[in-house]
Amino acid sequence: xxxxxxxxxxxxxxxYATPVVAVVMTMIVGGMLFAFxxxxxxxxxxxxxxxxxxxxxxxxxxxxxxxxxGPLILIAIGLSLGFRAGIWNIGAxxxxxxxxxxxxxxxxxxxxxxxxLIYPAMVIAGALGGxxxxxxxxxxxxxxxxxxxxxxxxxxxxxxxxxxxxxxxFLKNPEGMGFPGSRNFSSYPAAANPELxxxxxxxxxxxxxxxxxxxxxVLLSRHIIGFQIKLSxxxxxxxxFHGVNPSRLVVLCMGxxxxxxxxxxLFEVTGPAGxxxxxxxVGYGFTAIIVAFLGRLxxxxxxxxxxxMALTYVGGEMAATNLGLPAAAIxxxxxxxxxxxxxxxxxxxxxxxxxxxxxx
Amino acid sequence: xxxxxxxPVILVASxxxxxxxxxxxxxGELVVEKSGVLNLGVxxxxxxxxxxxxxxxxxxxxxVLGFLAGAVGGxxxxxxxxFLTQVVLANQVATGLALTMFGxxxxxxxxxxxxxIKPPLTGKVPFGPLSDIPVVGPILFNHDWMVYASIAxxxxxxxxxxxxxxxxxxxxxxxxxxxxxxxxxxxxxxxxACIAFGGAMAGLGxxxxxxVRVPQWVDGMTAGAGWIALAIVVFASWRPWRVLIGAYLFxxxxxxxxxxxAGGSVIPVEYLSMSPYLVTIVVLxxxxxxxxxxxLNAPAALGQNFHAAR
Numbered sequence: 001x002x003x004x005x006x007x008x009x010x011x012x013x014x015x016y017a018t019p020v021v022a023v024v025m026t027m028i029v030g031g032m033l034f035a036f037x038x039x040x041x042x043x044x045x046x047x048x049x050x051x052x053x054x055x056x057x058x059x060x061x062x063x064x065x066x067x068x069x070g071p072l073i074l075i076a077i078g079l080s081l082g083f084r085a086g087i088w089n090i091g092a093x094x095x096x097x098x099x100x101x102x103x104x105x106x107x108x109x110x111x112x113x114x115x116x117l118i119y120p121a122m123v124i125a126g127a128l129g130g131x132x133x134x135x136x137x138x139x140x141x142x143x144x145x146x147x148x149x150x151x152x153x154x155x156x157x158x159x160x161x162x163x164x165x166x167x168x169x170f171l172k173n174p175e176g177m178g179f180p181g182s183r184n185f186s187s188y189p190a191a192a193n194p195e196l197x198x199x200x201x202x203x204x205x206x207x208x209x210x211x212x213x214x215x216x217x218v219l220l221s222r223h224i225i226g227f228q229i230k231l232s233x234x235x236x237x238x239x240x241f242h243g244v245n246p247s248r249l250v251v252l253c254m255g256x257x258x259x260x261x262x263x264x265x266l267f268e269v270t271g272p273a274g275x276x277x278x279x280x281x282v283g284y285g286f287t288a289i290i291v292a293f294l295g296r297l298x299x300x301x302x303x304x305x306x307x308x309m310a311l312t313y314v315g316g317e318m319a320a321t322n323l324g325l326p327a328a329a330i331x332x333x334x335x336x337x338x339x340x341x342x343x344x345x346x347x348x349x350x351x352x353x354x355x356x357x358x359x360x
Numbered sequence: 361x362x363x364x365x366x367x368p369v370i371l372v373a374s375x376x377x378x379x380x381x382x383x384x385x386x387x388g389e390l391v392v393e394k395s396g397v398l399n400l401g402v403x404x405x406x407x408x409x410x411x412x413x414x415x416x417x418x419x420x421x422x423x424v425l426g427f428l429a430g431a432v433g434g435x436x437x438x439x440x441x442x443f444l445t446q447v448v449l450a451n452q453v454a455t456g457l458a459l460t461m462f463g464x465x466x467x468x469x470x471x472x473x474x475x476x477i478k479p480p481l482t483g484k485v486p487f488g489p490l491s492d493i494p495v496v497g498p499i500l501f502n503h504d505w506m507v508y509a510s511i512a513x514x515x516x517x518x519x520x521x522x523x524x525x526x527x528x529x530x531x532x533x534x535x536x537x538x539x540x541x542x543x544x545x546x547x548x549x550x551x552x553a554c555i556a557f558g559g560a561m562a563g564l565g566x567x568x569x570x571x572v573r574v575p576q577w578v579d580g581m582t583a584g585a586g587w588i589a590l591a592i593v594v595f596a597s598w599r600p601w602r603v604l605i606g607a608y609l610f611x612x613x614x615x616x617x618x619x620x621x622a623g624g625s626v627i628p629v630e631y632l633s634m635s636p637y638l639v640t641i642v643v644l645x646x647x648x649x650x651x652x653x654x655x656l657n658a659p660a661a662l663g664q665n666f667h668a669a670r
Contacts, residue, residue: 004449006667088453140641144649149400149453150591151644154637157584165630289457328468328579335462339440342455346448350667 004350014348019294019301022341023308029340030333039323047323048315048330061314063201067272068310070206071096071264073303075288077209077216078257080297084220085232087253091137091152092261093285094159095130099262100269101166102129104276107191108171108183118190123204123266130262131255133159138254142247148254156285167278182276185269193271205267209306212260216299229253261285290338309334366619371612373498379611380510381406381565381573381582385589386596386603387510387517388561393593394521395554396534396661400456401441402562403586404463409434409563410570411467414479414577417567423482427506427567434563435556437463442555446548449665464580474577482506482572506568511604513561518600530554534659537666547666562586584637591640595647597657606643613639 027049031041052061075092082089089095103126110118137151166172171182185192196202220226232239232249240246264284273280291309295302316330346352385402392399412433417426441459444450485508487501521527529550532540537547569585570577588610596602617632 004667083454090457140645144645146641146644146648147594150587150594151641153587154584154591154640157637158634161630161634165628169628169630286461289454290461293454326469326472328465328472331465332462332469333465335458335465338454338458339444339462342450342458343444343448345450350449 003353004346005353006350007348010348014345015296018344018348019296019305019341021344022294022337025340025344026333026337030336033332033336034325034329037325037329039325044319044323044325047319048333049311051318052311052314057318059199061318063195063199064314065307065310066201066206067203068313069303069306070203070209071268071284072288072291072309073209073306074205074212074264074267075257075261075285076291076295076302076306077212077299078260079288080292080295080299080302081216081220081229082253082257083233083292084297085229085249085253086236087250088149089134089137089152089254089257090149090289091134091154091156091285092257092288093281093283094152094156095133095258095261096265096268096285097156097159097163097281098133098265099126099130099259100265100280101163101171101276102126102132102262103266104182104185104269105166105171107185107188107270111183111188111191114190116190119193119270122191122270123263126262126266127259128262130265131259133262134254134258135251138251141254142250148250152254160281163276163281164278167276171276173275180278184275185271186274191270193267195271203267203271205264205271208263208267210303213299213303216302220299225252261288287334290334293338293341312337366616366623369495369498371615371619373502375608375611375615376499376503376507377573377611378615379607380507381568382585382589382592382610383510383603383607384513384565384568385562385586386592386607387513387600388558388565389589389593390596390598390600390603391517391521391530391561392554392558393662394534394598394659395530395551396537396659396664396666397445397551397555398452398456398663399438399441399459399555399558400453400590401438401459401463401586402558402589403582403584404460405434405437405559405562406463406566406569406582406586406589407467407580408437408463408470409566410582411471411474411566411577412563413567414474414570415470417479417571418474418477421480423480423571426479426571427564430563430567430571431560432563434566435560437466438555438559438562439552441559442552445665446552446555449667452663452665460586468579471577471579477576479571479575504572506572514600514604521600531659534661537661537664541666541668547668551666562589565589588636588640591644595643597647598659599657609643610636610639 027045031045034044035041052058052065075096079089079092103122106125107118107122133155136155137148140146140151141148167182168180173181173183193203228244228249231242232244269276269280287309291302291305295305312330312334319325320327385406389399389402409430413426413430416429417423441455444455445452482504484502485505491497491501521531529545533545533547533550541547566582569582574581592603592606592610595606614636617635621629621632
């Protein structure tokens with residue numbers, strides 16, 4: 001009979017090994033799923049994980065990788081701060097939408113003025129939009145002790161209806177022949193978020209993601225706030241004796257993650273998506289939760305996790321067009337990855353011992 | 361007797377139908393939380409129950425088998441959660457979220473090719489002349505059997521939790537797992553059973569959405585009902601009969617906003633369709649703050665994993 005024995009300290013080796021083991025296990029079980037669906041598992045896995053990096057169309061797909069990884073990394077770093085402190089913001093999707101709407105609204109309000117100040121103003125508006133949407137669950141939690149998980153999630157549905165209203169109503173393109181959706185930012189240079197280096201997919205959002213990863217790492221490992229966040233998560237009682245104000249931490253973590261999600265939304269809507277449409281959001285806010293855990297809630301780890309998750313998106317699209325793999329299969333694949341990660345994580349905190357009979 | 365283009369009798373009758381999925385799911389989650397486990401995967405289990413029930417009902421032509429399959433599907437999915445949180449002691453919040461994401465993906469994968477099909481009709485319970493009584497008839501005696509079954513389940517869960525040995529054990533495990541362990545109860549096994557029950561109930565609720573409430577298969581059709589069910593457990597402060605009240609309240613709001621939309625109300629459609637979610641938030645705020653703090657009644661070991669050191 002197998003038995004778990006708690007380690008006095010989390011294993012350093014398994015802390016870094018678990019994501020790798022989880023990815024490998026997901027590939028194996030995912031491959032079995034694909035085989036069950038009548039696809040060649042080796043071919044599917046190769047299409048998802050190898051071809052976008054080194055395949056025939058890699059020169060194009062590698063750029064797509066960063067386009068998808070950018071928002072995932074931005075959102076996941078924000079979420080990881082809260083997750084470390086035991087503050088569960090799972091409404092990043094809503095904050096992402098609201099950031100996009102607020103930022104886009106600023107740009108569209110001054111259309112067709114050309115000025116260098118427009119895009120920075122939009123970026124600020126996007127961050128503020130996401131921040132404000134994240135503040136709602138934060139304030140309700142600190143003032144009324146309301147569960148932030150449920151409130152932040154409910155606000156995703158609210159944000160989606162506001163998005164529907166925006167794309168068919170107040171942000172609709174007046175010259176759009178009645179089609180839903182805002183003006184396209186690609187034809188409005190002052191407010192657009194173009195590719196900075198041709199062929200790499202790098203736009204301002206990707207630059208921001210890497211910058212935030214560095215700042216996040218410094219914050220967590222060198223700054224007192226990072227220490228307070230980690231302390232609150234691991235030993236809430238000790239944190240209170242240390243003088244950490246839990247309410248301040250909630251407001252801070254929710255605010256940062258909201259603002260970063262809002263930023264991601266703005267960069268997406270002005271760049272790759274191009275316009276506000278009813279379904280421009282593709283669930284990055286939820287996938288970012290997986291990215292945050294896969295990156296071990298560590299900013300540098302999140303960068304790698306974000307790129308890996310982007311790989312499943314890009315490769316998944318490839319597999320959909322070339323091999324007819326349903327898009328939902330990728331969603332299952334991503335969910336499975338989180339399962340395996342959480343499951344394998346037992347090795348970080350516990351040793352597995354074979355119990356001697358009778359001495360249990 | 362219409363008020364603002366809405367017939368109150370029809371409104372009450374249809375809110376009883378609308379409330380069934382969230383009532384079942386919330387009731388299951390209530391038992392899970394009473395045993396000290398927070399399963400945030402209700403939405404995922406509901407949607408998997410919805411597609412499993414739909415596939416079985418379409419395949420066999422029997423709604424009863426459909427509901428059964430929905431319950432089995434939800435319970436099967438919940439066992440993944442049970443394994444991860446009770447055997448390898450993973451974080452309950454994160455695992456619950458993973459369950460929802462996985463369930464949404466899995467259901468849409470399973471449901472391919474099932475769009476646009478009508479499921480077999482779930483029959484109404486024949487009450488004979490009773491259903492012809494004005495006002496009372498349509499409200500009380502003109503529903504399918506699941507409406508009555510859901511109310512019976514509320515009564516059953518209330519009775520089991522309040523006055524049986526089994527209920528006492530479940531509550532003990534949820535209030536203090538150490539004490540329950542010391543008494544010789546297998547904490548993790550009891551929780552595992554509760555999680556499976558919660559999964560079956562969520563699956564049943566999901567099957568009701570796809571077989572009766574909508575009735576067809578659409579991707580992501582539960583549209584947050586699982587999350588509202590989680591909120592209702594807080595609203596009910598972990599008391600079964602209040603789950604019934606909460607479910608009828610939310611059923612009422614969703615039916616009311618739909619009939620306002622259909623009736624061409626002056627309020628824009630978008631604002632109406634966000635109302636159930638906004639009301640959930642308002643209710644959570646009221647229930648969590650001030651003197652009537654719902655959290656005071658929460659099971660003491662809610663969300664904490666149990667690892668027997670000895």
